[in-house]
Amino acid sequence: MPAPSPSSPPSSGSRSSLRELLRQGALVERHRPWPRAVVDASLWQTAGELLSGESSSLLALWGEPSAVHLSFFDQNSGEAGVMSLPCSGGTFPSIGRLHPPASRLERAIRDLFGLSAQESLDSRPWLDHGTWEARFPLGIAPRPAESVSYAFLPAEGEELHQVPVGPVHAGIIEPGHFRFTAAGETVVRLEERLGYVHRGIEKLLLGAEIDRGAELAGRVSGDTTAAYSTAFALAVEAAAGLESPPLAHWLRALCVEIERIANHLGDVGAICNDAAFPRIQAFCALLREKLLRAADECFGHRLMMDRIVPGGIRVLPQAETLRRLRELSKEIALSLPEIVQVYENTPSLQDRVVGTGRLSRELAKEYSCGGVIGRASGRLFDARRNLGYPPYPNLRFSIPVLEEGDVDARVSIRIREIEQSLGLIEQIIDGLPEGPANAPLSREQAASGEGVALVEGFRGDIFVSVRFDEKGRIARCHFRDPSWFQWPLLEAAIYGNIIADFPLCNKSFNCSYAGHDL
Amino acid sequence: MTSDSQIPSSPRPRRPTLFGLLRSGLPEAPPPVDEKHLRELGRRVEERARSRLGRSLALRLVDAGSCNGCELELHALQNPFYDLERFGLRFVASPRHADVLLVTGPVTRNMREALERTYHAIPDPKWVVAVGDCAATGGLFSGNYACIGAAASVVPVDLAIPGCPPRPRELLAGLLALLESAKKPAHS
Ligand code: SF4
Numbered sequence: 258m259p260a261p262s263p264s265s266p267p268s269s270g271s272r273s274s275l276r277e278l279l280r281q282g283a284l285v286e287r288h289r290p291w292p293r294a295v296v297d298a299s300l301w302q303t304a305g306e307l308l309s310g311e312s313s314s315l316l317a318l319w320g321e322p323s324a325v326h327l328s329f330f331d332q333n334s335g336e337a338g339v340m341s342l343p344c345s346g347g348t349f350p351s352i353g354r355l356h357p358p359a360s361r362l363e364r365a366i367r368d369l370f371g372l373s374a375q376e377s378l379d380s381r382p383w384l385d386h387g388t389w390e391a392r393f394p395l396g397i398a399p400r401p402a403e404s405v406s407y408a409f410l411p412a413e414g415e416e417l418h419q420v421p422v423g424p425v426h427a428g429i430i431e432p433g434h435f436r437f438t439a440a441g442e443t444v445v446r447l448e449e450r451l452g453y454v455h456r457g458i459e460k461l462l463l464g465a466e467i468d469r470g471a472e473l474a475g476r477v478s479g480d481t482t483a484a485y486s487t488a489f490a491l492a493v494e495a496a497a498g499l500e501s502p503p504l505a506h507w508l509r510a511l512c513v514e515i516e517r518i519a520n521h522l523g524d525v526g527a528i529c530n531d532a533a534f535p536r537i538q539a540f541c542a543l544l545r546e547k548l549l550r551a552a553d554e555c556f557g558h559r560l561m562m563d564r565i566v567p568g569g570i571r572v573l574p575q576a577e578t579l580r581r582l583r584e585l586s587k588e589i590a591l592s593l594p595e596i597v598q599v600y601e602n603t604p605s606l607q608d609r610v611v612g613t614g615r616l617s618r619e620l621a622k623e624y625s626c627g628g629v630i631g632r633a634s635g636r637l638f639d640a641r642r643n644l645g646y647p648p649y650p651n652l653r654f655s656i657p658v659l660e661e662g663d664v665d666a667r668v669s670i671r672i673r674e675i676e677q678s679l680g681l682i683e684q685i686i687d688g689l690p691e692g693p694a695n696a697p698l699s700r701e702q703a704a705s706g707e708g709v710a711l712v713e714g715f716r717g718d719i720f721v722s723v724r725f726d727e728k729g730r731i732a733r734c735h736f737r738d739p740s741w742f743q744w745p746l747l748e749a750a751i752y753g754n755i756i757a758d759f760p761l762c763n764k765s766f767n768c769s770y771a772g773h774d775l
Numbered sequence: 776m777t778s779d780s781q782i783p784s785s786p787r788p789r790r791p792t793l794f795g796l797l798r799s800g801l802p803e804a805p806p807p808v809d810e811k812h813l814r815e816l817g818r819r820v821e822e823r824a825r826s827r828l829g830r831s832l833a834l835r836l837v838d839a840g841s842c843n844g845c846e847l848e849l850h851a852l853q854n855p856f857y858d859l860e861r862f863g864l865r866f867v868a869s870p871r872h873a874d875v876l877l878v879t880g881p882v883t884r885n886m887r888e889a890l891e892r893t894y895h896a897i898p899d900p901k902w903v904v905a906v907g908d909c910a911a912t913g914g915l916f917s918g919n920y921a922c923i924g925a926a927a928s929v930v931p932v933d934l935a936i937p938g939c940p941p942r943p944r945e946l947l948a949g950l951l952a953l954l955e956s957a958k959k960p961a962h963s
Contacts, residue, residue, distance in 0.1 A: 388884035390920040424889050427868030429849050431838050432886060453885045454840045457921035473915060479844025479940065523850070542854035543801070549851070559942060560844055771842045 275313050275329045278304055279338045288707040289495040291328075293339035298350055301342045304329070305355035314625035314638070316711065317720040317737040318352060318359050320366035322397045325349045326735075327359075328709065328720060330625070330643070337644060339709060339722070344372055351377040358624045358742055369459070371396035381407060384452035384774060395460055412438035412446050420756065424453045431770035435759075442755040447748045455774040462734040467493060467703060470731050471566045474721070477736050478772030479560060480520055483512035484714030485736070485772075486565035488721040491646060492734075493567035495708030496723055499698055503690040505569035506647040511685045512552075512561045512570075513714070514678040515582075518589070519548050520715040521629075521671040521678075524767050528668055529600065531761045532609035537596060544589050551585050554578040569695030579686050586682045589675070597672060610665040614762035616750040617662060624742040628717025630766055633670045634662035640713040652684050662750075664765040700729030716740060716769060738772030802858035806948040808955050831863030832954055835873035835897065836906075839890045839929075840880030840922060844940040845907040849877070851943040852950075864950055870896035875953065878926040881909040881916035887929060894930045902933045902953060906946065911935040 282294030296304070304327065308315050316328040316337065323345055330337045342349055351374035353360035363374040364383035371393030373380070385392065387405030412419070417438050424432035434450040458473055465473070474489035475482045487509045494501055526541030549559040555574035556564045564571050574582075600606060620626070621634035631638060639656045641649040657673035659666040707724040717739030726732040747766045751759055838846060852859040859865065867873050870893045882890060894903070905926040908914040913924030926932055936949040 386885045388887065390884075394920045424886065425837055425893055429836050429846050429866060431841070431843055431846065432889065453889070454838065454880065454883055455885055455921050456840050456881060456883055456916045457919040458916075460921075461916070461919055476842045476844070476915065476939075479842035480847055482842075482844065523847075539855055542851075543856070546851060546854050546856050560847065560940070562844065562939065769843065771840075 273307075274331055274333065275304060275307050275340070276331050276334055276336050276338055278307070279340060282340065285341075285707065287496075287705060288339065288709070289498065291337045291339060291709055293326075293341060293707065295341045295343065298342065301327075301340065301352075302350045302355075304340055305350065305352040305359075308352065308356040308359070309623075315352075315356060315358055315742075316625070316718070317722065317735065318362040318366070319722070319735040319737065320370040320372055320395075321733055322370060322395065323347075323372075325366060325372060326722070327352065328722070335643065337709075337711070347371065348373045348375050350375050353377050353379070358745065361745065362737075362741065369393065369395045371398065371400075384455045386452055389457075394457065395463070407450065409436050409448050409450075410446070414440065414445075416440050417445065433770050437756055437759070439756055442757070444751050444754055444756055444759070447751045447759075449744055449748060451744065451770065452774050454771050456771075458775045459733075459735060462731050464726075465731045465734075467567055467698070467700070467729075467731070470723070470734060472563060474736070475562050475565075477775065478738060478769045479562070481516065481714040481716065481719070481769070481772065482560050482562045483509070483516040483565060484712050484719055485721075486563075487513055488710045488712035488714075488719045488736075489723070489734075490565055490567045491710035491712065492708040492721040492723045493703060494698070495710060496706030496725055497567075497698055497702040497708070498706065499568070499696060499702060501567075501569045501696050502693050503648070504692050504694045505696075507685050507689050508570045508574070508694060509565050510648050510652070511682060512556065512565060513712070514681045514685070515548060515552050516561065517715040518675050518678045518682075519545050519552070520767075521675050522548070522589075524764065525596070525668055525671050525675075527767075528610070528664065528761065528764045529606060531764050532606050534603060534606045537599060540592075540596065544592060547585055548589070551578070551582045555582055568698035569693070573694055579689075583683055583686045586679045590679045593672060593676060600668065600672075607665070609758070609761060610668060610765075611663060613664045613758050614750040614754060614765060615661070615663045616746055618660065620746055620749055621662070624746055626717070626742050626746055627713075627739045628715070628743070629667055629670045629674065630743050630746065631717065632656065632658045633666035635660045638718070640711045640718040644711050646710070646712070648685070651688075652681055654678075654681050664761055667765040702729075704729040714739065716767070716772075717743070719772075736772070736775065738769050738775075740768035740770075740773040743768045744773060801855040802861065803856050805862065805951060806944045808948065808951050831865075832874045832902075832950075833865060833867040833872050834875045834877055834950075835867055835870045835893065836877045836879065837886075837890050837893050838879050839886040839910070839926065840883035840916070841907070841909060842880075845879040845909070848940045848943050848946060849879075849906065852946055857943050857947055859947070859950075862951060862954060864954060870894075871898065873897045874901055875950075876901065876903045876930065877906050878903060878910045878930065878932075879906045881913045881919075882923040882926055882929050884921055884923060887923060890926075890929055903930050904949065904953065905932045905935040907941055908937055908939045911937050914939065 279294045282296035285293045314330040318327045368385035391399040420437040423434040432453040436448045438446040475486045522541045522545040526538035529537035553559045555578045616634045618635040621636040703725045720737040723734040910926040916922045917924040
């Protein structure tokens with residue numbers, strides 16, 4: 258590959274944006290809807306420098322047996338793209354060295370593929386705990402497993418003590434390890450260790466048929482199954498050059514908005530419960546249950562798993578069940594002000610949430626932190642708007658943003674998003690287009706195609722990339738959960754808070770373990 | 776505003792209120808106890824355990840690689856519709872306080888040790904329930920480099936509740952069967 262040459266017009270902005278960089282690489286033809294280009298190490302490095310700047314966001318960074326890819330969003334142009342670097346020598350220039358949010362992604366690439374980020378600042382394993390059948394299970398040359406020793410970052414000081422928590426926690430939650438270093442009650446460092454629920458989904462996807470891919474996509478993170486399935490479907494359809502019918506888009510959005518409300522209700526309740534106010538939780542849980550039952554009536558599954566598939570949607574709801582869902586949505590809308598009233602006027606609750614677990618706007622921005630967490634810290638980004646996919650350009654909704662960045666702001670954003678999603682549900686039911694809900698999608702269409710999608714789930718933007726082999730089987734598929742860029746920020750948000758407030762902060766983030774660990 | 780355009784038959788949504796839960800007719804009646812579950816369980820519960828436990832069971836969950844779908848439905852058991860605690864079933868924080876270990880997920884290799892340690896931390900007599908297809912059989916993940924598969928290959932499972940995820944009513948039916956079998960003399 259030639260060095261970056263001035264053959265493309267060296268306009269003033271030739272190196273100032275990632276989209277410009279992409280033009281200097283070799284464009285890959287069958288990648289849709291955003292461009293993908295193969296670049297050399299020097300362009301890759303420049304990309305790392307640009308990512309640390311103001312105007313671009315890292316969307317994903319993932320590996321293959323002998324290549325690494327990164328995807329970005331360019332704020333100025335509102336465009337996204339993918340850049341690929343072949344790494345035949347088993348190494349690639351570290352992006353994490355220049356842009357810390359990439360660090361854990363690089364550690365995961367090393368664990369799965371055996372490709373090392375040169376000069377990375379943290380080369381400890383991440384997902385691999387030394388228990389798998391093999392090391393580098395997706396790489397060119399898997400190696401026999403060996404035990405992994407893991408050194409937590411040191412914290413030194415006379416008054417400091419450490420509190421290890423997990424992987425099994427009290428309560429019905431996912432597993433992960435938290436290592437607190439505290440001075441008295443105050444947390445001076447939290448270090449997370451994740452990977453406990455790594456199931457190896459990306460390996461199962463290699464060579465998989467589209468149907469099996471959809472099944473797996475719907476189980477990356479069961480609480481976000483509708484959004485993951487939508488993202489997978491959109492990426493596959495992009496690869497196949499197929500547009501699913503409008504009705505499918507509208508019904509998918511219906512599922513995803515139901516999912517958003519159900520999860521936000523659960524989170525608002527859980528946060529209040531952790532602040533010793535279980536009554537709001539009981540009430541939220543009641544509304545959530547009603548909504549899941551309505552989803553079950555409409556789509557035949559409470560979480561709407563396996564309903565959204567490439568090509569369209571499997572189940573068509575009856576008019577009567579939709580009418581009931583619409584009524585329930587009104588009922589929830591009428592109940593919200595009461596939750597807000599109690600929430601805002603209960604001093605003990607306010608005392609716990611206001612000012613607790615503050616995340617700065619700068620960090621939210623640096624980490625391209627999506628979802629509620631980003632928007633509660635002033636980062637206005639929502640895949641439904643910024644990279645608008647159908648049917649959202651045809652729907653009216655606003656994207657609430659706050660600056661405070663504390664637990665209270667994350668609760669408030671959730672409540673406002675519930676309001677917005679209720680409005681979307683009504684618009685969708687009232688405006689459902691006519692026509693089929695499926696377009697036939699064959700293996701042949703997908704063969705050799707490549708597609709990406711970014712879909713706004715309840716936690717934030719979910720990135721999916723898929724590439725098919727010449728037979729129409731999945732050659733590589735990658736999922737990047739929004740939590741990858743949120744987990745590290747929990748470590749920052751808890752700093753200076755008391756350990757007893759950790760459950761509250763953690764709930765207000767509600768990052769995914771399964772989606773992150775894959 | 777004209778009211779003519781509105782559908783007259785559509786009833787006004789009844790508004791639940793935060794402080795009006797008491798009048799709401801919740802919780803719902805429990806599902807019938809599943810005979811099949813009972814038979815499966817009857818064999819395994821000893822007389823001694825029955826007298827010791829009376830009629831309540833403390834539950835401890837270990838997520839051993841779940842997608843979190845099963846957890847959501849286990850959570851739902853605590854909402855006012857199902858109100859698990861009225862049956863004497865409750866989730867406890869420590870395995871030392873538990874009688875029943877619930878396992879979800881296809882037992883990832885990274886969770887194996889934590890699952891085993893939690894199992895051993897539960898005092899005898901104890902039961903293990905595999906919740907969901909993943910824990911029951913390994914589900915979609917069996918045979919992968921990072922998963923062991925069915926929970927039964929790591930801990931002795933007394934009852935499996937299939938489903939992906941099982942609905943709360945199915946979970947409740949299974950757990951009630953467990954409670955029944957711990958209460959009544961077993962058929963021989
Ligand atoms: S059984 Fe289904 S819902 Fe439960 S953990 Fe497995 S994939 Fe998730």
